[in-house]
Amino acid sequence: MVSRAESAAATRRAVLDAAAELLDEGGPDAVTLRDVSARAGVSRGAPYGHFADKDSLLAAVATEDWERFSDEIATLRGTPAAKLRGALTALVSIGRHHPHRYRQMLGPPAGEDPAQMVAASCRAQEEFLALVSQVVDKQDVHRYGGLLFTGVSGIINAELSGHFTTGKWRTSADELVDTLVTLIAHVQPSDHMAGGSSPAR
Amino acid sequence: MVSRAESAAATRRAVLDAAAELLDEGGPDAVTLRDVSARAGVSRGAPYGHFADKDSLLAAVATEDWERFSDEIATLRGTPAAKLRGALTALVSIGRHHPHRYRQMLGPPAGEDPAQMVAASCRAQEEFLALVSQVVDKQDVHRYGGLLFTGVSGIINAELSGHFTTGKWRTSADELVDTLVTLIAHVQPSDHMAGGSSPAR
DNA sequence: CCCACTCGGATGACGTCGTCATCTGTATGA
DNA sequence: TCATACAGATGACGACGTCATCCGAGTGGG
Structure with a gap:
């Protein structure tokens, strides 16, 4: 029963x-x-x-996807660098296997209760920053963490839109991700430029 | 008459x-x-x-936006570094002043004749790469050009989705763009990216 | 053991949307 | 001058999101 x-x-x-x-x-x-x-x-x-309406249902799907992603990168094992690359690979993997759900995740929080989706993506950001903090200098965690995540998400988006196959970029998403990671891993805090104004909130 | x-x-x-x-x-x-x-x-x-259908109409809007953007960055004047920064600023500006049209531009080419939108974005990529080629080594043009463009577009997307105000990234889109440009082009960041370029239309 | 209650689920209906078949009016060209 | 072609107007249809209403099965008190 x-x-x-x-x-x-x-x-x-x-x-x-x-x-x-x-x-x-x-x-x-x-x-x-x-x-x-x-x-x-x-x-x-x-x-x-x-669910209040269609948008709320879609938001709930995205919320679960964020939670799944958070769990995935939270349970990664290995060296800090390997874990960081694993997290980015996981993100790329979602984009490639579930393009539409990926776009839903990265779109603006919608539905009747956007706070729920915001909370889910926040946790993913925290988990990701935890990985980044093991690789870059403490003072660069947010700057480099944010750049890595948003940068890679932009690369994936370009791939999903076909910009690497139909456009003029004679490169690939994989190469760009690799380039970005290498750039950030190589540039150590030694040359932190004075550009860093007060962080937003 | x-x-x-x-x-x-x-x-x-x-x-x-x-x-x-x-x-x-x-x-x-x-x-x-x-x-x-x-x-x-x-x-x-x-x-x-x-227009064949609604999607084609939306695609036509995005096509015109790509063309406007191409014209804008093609007519930039100044030092190579300033022109590159100007192009990225123009992209950021579109995202901030016309978020939905920006998303339409960066989404997958749609409509009855996607090739038209593809061609428009291709020209923008060419114009952008032309600027990049004046700042970085020849062999890095595509890698760094693609990374700059897709990276910045990802940063903008994160800002539009509110990830900098509601998320855990304790940074801002401007700071991330500056960081990325500095990493790639070794160009000193501008004082404020949000500043003066003319918005698209 | 029975019954009234509750609430998730089913159904019918309404307004709006994209789309198309059809009709109309007017500029065009011989 | 008049037949033609074509942009635009109109009516209709199916599908959709949403809601008001109804139904029936699990539930707790007697």
Whole structure:
């Protein structure tokens, strides 16, 4: 026998999974609440018992993806440098295997309660910065950590948009990521330029 | 008296402008062909005489934005380093003044004829690489050029998503751009990147 | 053991959207 | 002058997000 709460949780899970699947298959426009419901085996109105609207459902998918990513990079083992590269590889991997969910993760927090998605991405940032702090000098952690993460995300985005196959960059995402990591790993705090104004908040 | 071709071109222009406006104001979901038509002062079906579908219209807007950006960075004057900084500043400026159009530009080429948007972004890449080639060694142009452009675009995207105000990165987009430019081009950071370049349109 | 209650889920409906088939009016060219 | 072509207007259709309403099964008290 299934309790009512259990069945409700199962429905929520099924809806979430169906949405993630459809998002993977055809992007946000292919995520139709009607199709989601059908694939989850529930009625059209059922998702509204768990998510305020379509945007909130998509945000919930992204939130789970952020949490999965956080767990993944938090359990990396090896040398600090290897862990850092592992984290970046994990990010690249998400972008390549789940382009649309990747874009959803990196887009602006949406839905009825954006704070939830913000919190999830915040934790990922913390985990990532923890790895960075083992590789670069303490005072450069945020600057280099932020640059690594946002830079790599931009590289991935360019690859997903086909800019390396159809554009003029005669290079690849892998090479760029490697270049960026090498640049940051090589430049040690010795030459910290005076540019660093007061950090934002 | 207006010739038929002239009136048709005017309609196309009005539709394009109306779409860009609505995109600026409320993002892609706010771009309704009905609203576009109304704002352009034409009927609901008129846009279909010039654009295959909504995605093609959005792609046409992005194409024009790429062309405008290409023209802008192609006419920059000053030292090579200043021109490179100016190009990146122009990119940042588009992201800040027209976030949704910026996202449209950096998203995957869409519409009935993606090649058109691809060509436009290709020209921008060429113009940008031309600037980069004056600052870095010949053999590093593509690697560093691609890294600069995609890296900065990732930084902007993070800012647009609010990751610097709600996240754990205790830094700012300006600082990250400066850091990246300094790392790659060994060009001293500008005092304030946000400053003076003219916004796109 | 029974019953009223609760609440997740199902259903019907509404307004809006993208899109297309069809119609109309006017500039064009012979 | 008039037939033609074509931009634009209009009506219609299916699909979508969303909500008001209804249903039925798990639940707790008697």
